[in-house]
Each structure stands twice: as structure tokens, then as C-alpha cells.
Amino acid sequence: MRLQAEQLLIDGPVGKIEMIVDNPGAPRGIALISHPHPLFGGGNTNKVVQTLARTFTHLDYVALRPNFRGIGQTEGVHDDGRGETEDLLAVLAEAKCRYGNLPVALAGFSFGAYVQTRVAETLQETGHPAQRLVLVGTASGFVEGARLYRTKAVPRDTIVIHGSDDTTVPLANVIEWAKPLELPVIVVPGADHFFHRRLHVIREIVTRAWRY
Numbered sequence: 001m002r003l004q005a006e007q008l009l010i011d012g013p014v015g016k017i018e019m020i021v022d023n024p025g026a027p028r029g030i031a032l033i034s035h036p037h038p039l040f041g042g043g044n045t046n047k048v049v050q051t052l053a054r055t056f057t058h059l060d061y062v063a064l065r066p067n068f069r070g071i072g073q074t075e076g077v078h079d080d081g082r083g084e085t086e087d088l089l090a091v092l093a094e095a096k097c098r099y100g101n102l103p104v105a106l107a108g109f110s111f112g113a114y115v116q117t118r119v120a121e122t123l124q125e126t127g128h129p130a131q132r133l134v135l136v137g138t139a140s141g142f143v144e145g146a147r148l149y150r151t152k153a154v155p156r157d158t159i160v161i162h163g164s165d166d167t168t169v170p171l172a173n174v175i176e177w178a179k180p181l182e183l184p185v186i187v188v189p190g191a192d193h194f195f196h197r198r199l200h201v202i203r204e205i206v207t208r209a210w211r212y
Contacts, residue, residue, distance in 0.1 A: 012090045015075025019066035024057045029103040031056035031063045034112030038068045048109040051199045066091045085118040107134040114139040117152035133158040141173035163191030
């Protein structure tokens with residue numbers, strides 16, 4: 001599949017938002033993908049984020065990978081998820097103008113997964129819920145070096161993927177968040193937070209879930 005990748009700058013709530021768009025042509029949906037914590041090296045070229053983008057384009061979704069505030073050419077400063085949520089909603093509004101009112105998939109890694117739970121809540125409250133969520137290495141609970149994440153509730157068909165050997169966000173944190181929601185968690189044995197040598201497993205899990 002030949003993808004039409006482009007770099008875009010769009011207007012956001014506090015300035016320009018930079019993003020990479022991977023377009024398979026004639027998309028059947030929009031996949032909005034968010035990256036890990038910007039203060040700890042996160043950006044839209046992160047390997048997990050790239051894997052999610054490729055996975056969704058192979059499922060015929062146009063994949064949007066915005067940079068959070070302060071990363072690349074995106075303006076503004078880190079806002080602990082509040083402003084980042086506003087920015088993702090602005091990106092989504094722009095995407096609907098460009099590609100039409102297509103189904104929306106939300107995907108995120110680490111801090112990006114946490115932000116996507118906030119985006120999903122807003123979309124639900126406004127009567128335009130996301131089709132489905134994919135959350136990888138979800139920031140939840142106390143994360144050393146960062147802060148306490150009060151991750152939002154998500155629908156029970158959300159695909160939650162976590163590594164058994166994640167020392168950045170311990171698996172126990174995610175289980176504690178998921179338990180009252182009766183939310184299944186897919187645990188990848190031997191995977192660390194960044195899924196080194198396990199990226200193909202993420203692709204396979206999402207692809208199987210979307211086809212059935």
C-alpha cells in the first residue's frame with residue numbers, strides 16, 4: 001500500500017498544531033493517534049505511535065499524528081492533559097472538514113492514552129462518541145517522575161494493551177483502573193513500556209479486533 005504522508009500545520013486553541021497525516025486514499029474512518037509525554041521525549045514519530053498509524057492505514061483509516069504543545073512546530077506549553085485535550089478536539093474538527101463525517105477511532109500511547117480518555121469523554125458528552133478506542137501503556141495512577149493520573153472511564157469495548165514488564169506504568173496501575181469498569185486488559189508477556197521487539201504484537205491485536 002502506497003501511503004500519502006504529509007506534514008500539516010493547523011490552527012489550534014493556542015497556536016499552530018503540527019501533525020503527520022498518513023492517508024491510504026478513500027478512507028473509511030479517521031484515526032486520531034496521540035503520543036507519550038512531551039516532557040519525557042514523546043513525539044509523533046515515537047515507534048508505538050508509528051505502529052498504530054500504520055495499523056490503522058492498513059485498515060483504511062486516515063491516521064492523524066499531532067504533536068502536543070511544545071513539541072516540533074506545535075505552539076504552546078505543556079498543560080497536563082487539559083490543553084492537549086482541547087488540541088486533539090481541534091484536530092478532529094479539522095479532520096472532519098477535510099475528510100467528511102467519518103467514524104472516529106481514538107488511539108494513544110502512555111500519556112497520549114490518558115489524554116484520549118478525556119477526548120472520548122468529551123465526544124460522548126457532546127453526542128458524537130468515538131467508534132472505538134485503542135489504549136497502549138495507559139498512564140494511570142502514580143507514575144514516577146510524572147504525576148498522579150486520574151484516567152477517565154472508557155467503553156467496555158476499548159482495546160487496552162499493556163506490557164507485563166512495564167516499569168514506567170506498572171501493570172497493577174492499569175488493572176486497578178480497569179477493574180471497576182469491568183474492562184479487559186490484554187497483557188503482552190515480556191513487553192516493556194515501549195514494546196521493544198513487541199511492536200508487531202500491537203499491530204496484530206488491533207487488526208484482529210477490527211476485523212471481527
